[in-house]
Amino acid sequence: MMPTASGPTTRGIRSPRRGWFAAALVPALALVSAACGAAAPQTQSGGGASAGGGKLVVWDWHSGDATTKEYYAKAKSDFEAKHPGVQVEFVAQPYDQYYTLLGTAIQAGKGPDISMFNGGAQMRDRVSSLLPLDDKVGDLKDRLVGWDAFRKDSATYAVPVTLQGFPFYYNKAVYKKAGLDPETPPKTLTELQTTCAAIKKSGNACFNLGNKEGLGIEFFLSGFGPGVFSPAQYDAWLAGKRDWKSPEVKQIFDLWKKTNDEGWYNKGVNSTAMFMDQFTMFSGGKGGNVIGLISDTAHWKSFDEFLGPDLGVYKPPVSNPANVTSTFLPAEGGIGYGVMKWTKDPALAVDLVKSLASTDAEKSFFEKAGAIAADKTVDTKSVDVKAAGEIVSWLPDSKPLLHTALSAKTLDLMHRLSQQLISGDVTVDQVLTQLAASDK
Amino acid sequence: MVQPATARRSTTAVRRRHLGEHQIAALVLVTPALLIIVGLRIVPLVLGAQYSLTGDGDRNGLFVGLANYRTLLDDPVFRTAVRNVGLLFLALPVAVAVPGLLATFLFLKVPGHRFYRSVYFFPVVLSPVIIGAIFNILLSFDGPLNQLLGKAGLAPVDWLGNSHVAILSVIGVHIWATFGMALVIFMAGFSTLDQSLLDAARCDGATLPQTVWHVVIPELSRTIQFVFVTTMIGMLTGMFGLVYVMTAGGPGGATYLPEFYIWVTQGQMNSPALASAASMVLFVLMLLVGLAQIRLIKRATKEV
Numbered sequence: 067m068m069p070t071a072s073g074p075t076t077r078g079i080r081s082p083r084r085g086w087f088a089a090a091l092v093p094a095l096a097l098v099s100a101a102c103g104a105a106a107p108q109t110q111s112g113g114g115a116s117a118g119g120g121k122l123v124v125w126d127w128h129s130g131d132a133t134t135k136e137y138y139a140k141a142k143s144d145f146e147a148k149h150p151g152v153q154v155e156f157v158a159q160p161y162d163q164y165y166t167l168l169g170t171a172i173q174a175g176k177g178p179d180i181s182m183f184n185g186g187a188q189m190r191d192r193v194s195s196l197l198p199l200d201d202k203v204g205d206l207k208d209r210l211v212g213w214d215a216f217r218k219d220s221a222t223y224a225v226p227v228t229l230q231g232f233p234f235y236y237n238k239a240v241y242k243k244a245g246l247d248p249e250t251p252p253k254t255l256t257e258l259q260t261t262c263a264a265i266k267k268s269g270n271a272c273f274n275l276g277n278k279e280g281l282g283i284e285f286f287l288s289g290f291g292p293g294v295f296s297p298a299q300y301d302a303w304l305a306g307k308r309d310w311k312s313p314e315v316k317q318i319f320d321l322w323k324k325t326n327d328e329g330w331y332n333k334g335v336n337s338t339a340m341f342m343d344q345f346t347m348f349s350g351g352k353g354g355n356v357i358g359l360i361s362d363t364a365h366w367k368s369f370d371e372f373l374g375p376d377l378g379v380y381k382p383p384v385s386n387p388a389n390v391t392s393t394f395l396p397a398e399g400g401i402g403y404g405v406m407k408w409t410k411d412p413a414l415a416v417d418l419v420k421s422l423a424s425t426d427a428e429k430s431f432f433e434k435a436g437a438i439a440a441d442k443t444v445d446t447k448s449v450d451v452k453a454a455g456e457i458v459s460w461l462p463d464s465k466p467l468l469h470t471a472l473s474a475k476t477l478d479l480m481h482r483l484s485q486q487l488i489s490g491d492v493t494v495d496q497v498l499t500q501l502a503a504s505d506k
Numbered sequence: 507m508v509q510p511a512t513a514r515r516s517t518t519a520v521r522r523r524h525l526g527e528h529q530i531a532a533l534v535l536v537t538p539a540l541l542i543i544v545g546l547r548i549v550p551l552v553l554g555a556q557y558s559l560t561g562d563g564d565r566n567g568l569f570v571g572l573a574n575y576r577t578l579l580d581d582p583v584f585r586t587a588v589r590n591v592g593l594l595f596l597a598l599p600v601a602v603a604v605p606g607l608l609a610t611f612l613f614l615k616v617p618g619h620r621f622y623r624s625v626y627f628f629p630v631v632l633s634p635v636i637i638g639a640i641f642n643i644l645l646s647f648d649g650p651l652n653q654l655l656g657k658a659g660l661a662p663v664d665w666l667g668n669s670h671v672a673i674l675s676v677i678g679v680h681i682w683a684t685f686g687m688a689l690v691i692f693m694a695g696f697s698t699l700d701q702s703l704l705d706a707a708r709c710d711g712a713t714l715p716q717t718v719w720h721v722v723i724p725e726l727s728r729t730i731q732f733v734f735v736t737t738m739i740g741m742l743t744g745m746f747g748l749v750y751v752m753t754a755g756g757p758g759g760a761t762y763l764p765e766f767y768i769w770v771t772q773g774q775m776n777s778p779a780l781a782s783a784a785s786m787v788l789f790v791l792m793l794l795v796g797l798a799q800i801r802l803i804k805r806a807t808k809e810v
Contacts, residue, residue: 166773173778191776278667279754334647336757337667474775482583486758489669 121153122418124403125168126182128362130158133435137427145421154418168192179409180419183224185215185399186470187477196223196404202416210423212399212440214466224404225419226440227428230361231397231464232289233457234383235369238376240354244268251380255293255321258383262330265354274353275331276344277488280481282335286322287480288396288467289357293382294318295468296389304471310502317386319494323487336485349373360438361400366453367436379453381460395457398466399440476504551789558783562776574783584784587762590673591791594741594763597677601737602730605685609692610718613699623693630686634747637683642666642752645675669760672753676761679752680745687740688733695729731803735796742792764788 128134142154157178159167165188171177172195183189189196198221207213212226238248244264252258262272275282294314295303302308309315326335332353338344345364348356349372358364369377382393403422405415421427428439433449438457446458469477480501486492561570578584608626612619629637644651645665652662665675703725707717723730746765753761755770764784772781 163773165776166769169773169776169778172776278756280756333662334664334667337645337647337664337672337753339754478770478775482756482759485756486669489667489757491669491758 120151121155122180122409122415123155123157123178124180124182124418124422125157125159125164125171125178127159127161127164128182128401128435129156131435134431136434137431140427140430141418141422141424144424144427145418148417148421149414152414175408177408178406179415180403180405180422183216183402183404184470185212185224185226185230185402186467187472187474189216189224189402189404190218191474193218193221193223195407197407197409197412198223199225199405199416199419202413203420206420206423209425209443210440211442211461212397212402215399215470216402216404224399224402225423226399226402227423228361228400228431228437229397229440229461230359230400230467231395231438231457231461232285232357232467233360233379233381233395233453233460234289234355235348235358235366235453236355236378236380237348237351237353237373238378239351239373240265240268240270241378244270244354248376248378251378252383253380254387255383255385261354262325262328266329271332271347271353272330272355273325274344274348274356275335276338276340277335277485278337278339278343280478280484281340282344283322283480283484284469284477285340285357286484287318288469289382290318290321290385291382291468292393292396292465293385293390295386299389300465300468303468304466306471308471308505310498310505314386314389316494316498319487319497321385322484323494326488336488345369360397360457362435362437365436365438366451366457370451370453377451377453379456394463394465395460396467397438397461397464398470400437402440472505476501479504554782555786557779558786560779562779566779570779574780575787577780578783578787583759583762584764584767586759587764587767588787588791590761590763591742593673594677594738595795597681598734598738598741601681601685601741602688602733604681605688605692605733606730608685609689609696610722612689612693613696623689626689627686629683632683634683634744635751637679638748638751641675641679645752666753667757669757672757673761676745676748676752677741680741680748683748684737684740684744688737691729691733691736692726695726699725727803731800734799734803738795738799739792742788742795764791 129138138156142156145154146152164182168177168181169192172192183192200222203222203225206225210226212229213222215230216222216224216226234251236251241248241251241261244261244267246261246264252261265272277283291300291303294317296314299309299312299314325331332338332344332347338347341363345356345358345368347353348358349369351373356364358366358369360366366377366379381395384390384393403419405412405419409415423441425441425443428441429444431437432439432444432446436454438454438461446454449455469480472480483492483497483500487494487497558574559569559571560566561568561573605626608622612623616622643649646652647662647664647667651665655662663671666672699722703721704717707721712720742763743765745763746769749755749761749763749766750769755762755766765788768781768784768788771784772778
């Protein structure tokens with residue numbers, strides 16, 4: 067019974083081959099055990115809430131910024147005045163890892179009580195972990211705009227705080243150098259082509275573009291869409307009836323390829339990061355135009371800091387006169403806050419979201435961080451940057467962005483295909499066939 | 507009759523107690539390590555394998571058989587990632603030869619060998635994120651390398667934006683960043699080299715290549731084997747940071763590697779079960795590659 071002195075020792079020195087076989091057996095056994103019906107961990111199991119006990123945890127990617135410090139302080143004091151004794155903790159996550167971290171938290175069924183979301187695909191893909199808010203935020207409906215970006219199947223899952231839109235910003239100094247009228251930005255694609263030829267001749271890039279992560283195509287599709295699609299086609303796209311083989315969609319992807327081949331952009335766009343390399347180039351005067359944002363980054367305020375009075379802005383050019391006579395600023399809900407399903411006191415969490423969307427806090431977000439607020443009642447006249455005033459005046463005619471209507475999976479595919487189009491590895495027709503198959 | 511039997515029994519008893527103590531001591535010493543290996547390695551591995559057979563999204567937690575593996579097979583991005591593993595395999599001899607050659611030079615005490623020894627090791631202590639950021643600047647389209655090419659009258663290359671070049675750029679940077687560790691292992695191997703064998707070879711009039719081929723390589727066979735396996739594992743699992751910073755998997759998915767694919771699928775695409783399936787494929791791949799290498803290199807480095 068008792069092992070001999072030499073027994074375990076000799077058995078312990080196994081041949082390497084047997085050791086490897088043993089290691090190889092582990093996954094095989096695991097497969098068998100799973101095949102026998104072993105249960106997988108369920109997501110959204112709840113029970114991991116960090117709330118209760120008088121504390122709410124909020125995840126975002128902004129509370130660490132100096133420019134939004136006042137916004138968070140105002141939201142916090144507004145909430146704490148209504149709920150004394152309840153602690154609020156803002157956890158700033160790095161933006162480029164935000165959805166990965168949140169995804170992991172969701173898989174674990176643990177995480178914050180409230181999360182910040184971009185409108186569109188990223189939030190819609192995670193609604194199974196969010197509370198529907200329609201019956202709780204009725205009093206906000208009229209004051210705030212941009213709700214569509216935070217809805218799925220007619221239920222609202224987050225409260226908009228800022229708006230997101232894609233205006234065309236331009237540098238008047240670059241226009242002047244190219245012999246163009248700096249006060250008359252292009253209104254049509256033909257005018258834009260003439261403008262680009264002149265800017266290129268003057269030694270600058272016509273547009274600054276960064277497509278390292280494939281984000282350039284999103285800005286291109288949503289930026290040029292209003293000038294290509296007829297109003298009916300635009301609405302159909304947003305409603306999910308997308309015809310990828312239509313001449314208009316083909317026109318946009320053809321234009322993407324053609325503008326690159328014609329040398330509109332800075333060189334090496336597939337290896338240039340959009341954030342912040344592309345926008346740094348524009349701020350540094352190394353480009354005539356850029357499709358920028360109106361939400362929390364790469365917007366009028368950040369460009370104004372460098373370009374000052376040279377900063378101009380215009381709406382998407384009319385690219386398809388057969389379909390479109392005038393265009394609009396594509397804009398919708400930018401960032402918003404959703405309440406996670408596992409929070410222990412949903413009413414309390416919704417109250418904090420309301421404080422985060424309060425007019426006083428939103429006004430500070432607009433003035434200090436430059437994000438166009440989702441709150442209609444925020445007075446924007448205190449800011450004397452001309453571009454900001456123009457953007458605000460275009461908002462009532464806006465329609466949501468084209469790319470945010472797509473799923474994260476289709477967007478990811480579009481990113482990769484847009485890079486392959488620029489590299490010349492695929493044709494526009496192949497791209498459209500693949501996207502149509504993905505967007506079913 | 508009785509006495510010897512008692513003596514025998516007591517001797518056995520002493521030995522038994524003695525052995526028991528040894529065993530307990532061994533168990534006590536081994537248990538913490540075993541617990542860590544089982545708890546942090548084996549259990550997650552089994553859970554991952556189990557999870558890879560379940561669905562994502564609406565089918566979360568449901569047994570779906572090999573559906574995730576079929577999805578992987580149909581995914582061109584995953585196929586590119588696996589193809590790139592093949593490319594890593596081809597780059598492996600370079601990744602081993604570079605530190606091997608440099609270590610030989612250092613062993614032969616070329617002038618300034620002390621200085622080079624620390625210079626070669628330096629990149630190992632840098633984070634891949636820092637290395638990636640530095641090379642992003644060096645390799646950017648209007649960066650110093652292309653300016654140098656321009657001065658030589660050559661056309662610029664989009665080192666990180668051209669789908670055929672980008673993966674080679676990333677692999678090149680990875681080799682640059684990690685060869686220092688293999689160099690140290692080679693140096694350690696050289697220090698165990700039997701000097702009398704080298705002297706004997708010299709007396710017999712062997713040339714340097716003959717000495718390297720017939721004495722150094724067989725003597726260092728275990729070291730070479732070790733460096734081959736660890737370098738391959740490093741390439742398969744340690745290039746995430748560089749890919750993430752330098753190319754983000756692009757352009758067009760050309761620089762995807764299995765571990766980057768796993769990260770994107772889990773986090774960005776919100777499909778942890780599919781990511782688990784991909785990680786099981788990576789695990790099996792590494793197992794097979796490791797086994798094949800050990801067998802091949804054992805044969806190749808054996809003195810004939």
